[in-house]
Amino acid sequence: MARRVSTSTKVGFTVLAWAVALLIFSPILWTVLTAFKTEAEAIAAQPTFFPQNFTLENFGAVQDRSDYFKHAINSIIVSFGSTILGLIIAIPAAWSMAFAPSKRTKDILMWMLSTKMMPAVGVLIPIYLIFRDLRLLDTVHGLTLIMTLINLPIIVWMLYTYFKEIPVDILEAARMDGAELWNEIVHVLVPMAVPGIASTLLLNVILAWNEAFWTITLTSGRAGTLTAFISSFSSPQGLFLAKLSAASLLAIAPILLLGWFSQKQLVRGLTFGAVK
Amino acid sequence: MKLTPLFVGAMTLALIGSASAQTLTIATVNNGDMIRMQGLSSAFTEETGIELNWVVLEENTLRQNVTTDIATNGGQYDIMTIGTYEAPIWAKQGWLKPLDGLAADAEYDVDDLLPAIRGGLSVDGKLYAAPFYGESSFIMYRTDLMEKAGLTMPEAPTWEFIGEAARAMTDRANDINGICLRGKAGWGENMAFLTAMSNSFGARWFDENWKPQFDSEQWKNTLDTYLSLMADAGPAGASSNGFNENLTLFQQGKCGMWIDATVAASFVTNPNDSTVADKVGFAQAPDNGLGKRGNWLWAWSLAIPASSQNAEAAEQFINWATSKDYLATVAEKEGWANVPPGTRTSLYENPDYQAAAPFAAMTLASINSADPNNPTVDPVPYVGVQFVAIPEFAGIGTNVGQLFSAALAGQMSAADALAQAQDATTRDMTRAGYIK
DSSP states (O other), rough: OOOOOOHHHHHHHHHHHHHHHHHHHHHOOOOOOOOTSSSHHHHOOSSSSSSOOOOOOOHHHHHSSSOHHHHHHHHHHHHHHHHHHHHHHHHHHHHHHSSSTTTTHHHHEEEEEEHHSOOOGHHHHHHHHHHTTTTTTTTTHHHHHHHHHHHHEEEEEHHHHHHHHSSHHHHHHHTTTTTHHHHHHIIIIIIHHHEEEEHHHHHHHHHHHHHHHHHHOOOOOSSOOHHHHHHHOTTTTTTTTHHHHHHHHHHHHHHHHHHTHHHHHHHHHHTTTSSS | TTHHHHHHHHHHHHHHHOOSSSSEEEEEOOOOHHHHHHHTTTHHHHHOOOOEEEOOOOOOOOHHHHHHHHHTTTOOOOOEEOOOOOOHHHHHHTTBOOOHHHOOTTTGGGGGHHHHHHHEEEEEEEOEEEEEEEEEEEEEEEHHHHTTTTTOOSSOBBBHHHHHHHHHHHGGGGGGGEEEOOSSSTTTHHHHHHHHHHHHHHHHHHHTOOOOOSSSHHHHHHHHHHHHHHHSSOOGGGOOHHHHHHHHHHHOOOOEEEHHHHHHHHHHTTTOOTTTGGGEEEOOOOOOOSOOSSSSSSEEEOOTTTSSSOOHHHHHHHHTTHHHHHHHHHHHHHHHGOOSSBBHHHHHOHHHHHHTTTTHHHHHHHHHHHOSSSSSSSSSSSOSSSOOSSSHHHHHHHHHHHHHHHHHHHSOOOOHHHHHHHHHHHHHHHHHTTTO
């Protein structure tokens, strides 16, 4: 039975939700507004809220200095490539951990997660040397590879928790009907876990899209993604705030649209298994 | 499988990216002069057919990236933008190619480079990086407030005069601070200012045996003078002020004096950004009559890592970007006020430049009075005016900077800050093997 909620509580919560949402959104809004200001207006001592002299010149200047589309294509290849590669490895791994666990499964899961606890800079030099020797520096496939490795623990963990929610009986029934392991995973498990796999995919695409440390360190112009694109406009002397905002807006636009269109899927996936 | 086309696409794109004609990869810092160079560089490509691949980064990210690459012999870059801190350290490590071609080129005229800057970029007489622009620090002051206080700024004042003037100019009721100085912690932030200041007090970071000197009377005088000056005449919350914050304060008319980088002169005198553009005077950084002034020396410079496969083309580009012709090109296209300053004697002899930049003479005097090879009153084993050119300094300098910033914020006394600085630095230098 639905709980009865008074109108004043409803209004209160609505206002609160809007306040929190606006608070979280305000830096992005500020970036969007600044992108359409002139450089002088962007750093003015008395800041203006709406652009007084609306201009698109920052976008032109940004594109002149750095090729947006090249970086955007790199971002798409690296984020989707690494996530799909990660899923190909993680789906069988999560299957075995969820449905055929051994004595050490829990330890392996913890160990995988522990690799995320080390600061990335701790392994910078070894990775850099390996990349140098394998000639992977500043290549899109090198970056895809490192991004796969970075996000693999999260992908495995997410899939593992989704798979655990699926009744093992269904898989057993498929096996009774003579399904081989491959068919069991592809035709029974995966279709049932689609919401989970989709949200894993989306979340890891976003993580790979926003990754900055390795992208900036391991690339020098050719394989740079949009995070490298943004960082090339960041300056400690605050001289190019409007251009930096324009670059940021261009960089987040594709992923913002993707998130917008797939938000139902994302929410469903993230709360998957919360209600039984 | 459905995924195959995606991967084939990825590989193809990557291969296309790596197979092209001679291309130089240039890592540089994101500031106005460098962006202008990037904009003008198509002329170089047209002239030579050499393509340029630009990696523009914020200063700290750039430093981390190029250091990782050069220390591992990674070979990602053909030209790196480095400062006077890195140049001597990297040259001694054998990480940089000497720029012998430039020195031999009569048209390039290496003798035209300002001696102080050239000295900071050379090791054993060999040039390892070519300066793109150089700076020192000096005093920028409000002529109207100075007059109101009944004082006249000498061309080369003493710390005593600065103390007197700062206190006289301070008008708390009208939110005017007599002096704005850096307080934000960092080896390139407050320690750049304080190390340069300490030189004029006769202090030094290390004696000839690399023993830290924070327990000396000279360091005590430096820090006491700085703290009392800031307490009496500095802005509120100064311990988080760096270059930008002080620039904004000065442009808004809230500082009587500001001692900082000479490049700031063009910002504070630009009427578009500054409310006090027509009331700014310049003077050399103060001294105490000991023969050293409290000004620093820095040059963003172009160098070729030893791992570059395109050293010849790289040197060709550096020649182009740091030549007299480049300065003339910028002047022609953007005006003399926008020419990268602080590298060549001939620029300061040019009447057009002198007319466009009223601070030119004072900038030159400041650069010339800094000597990175002989920075202190007493002898030291290191090179560098506002830093010590050893790899450990970035860490040690930032540690000490945090202690001094805490003292400025009132979280500890000057004596405690100095004692802790002495202990921490002694420990780090012992660990690094300098102190046996």
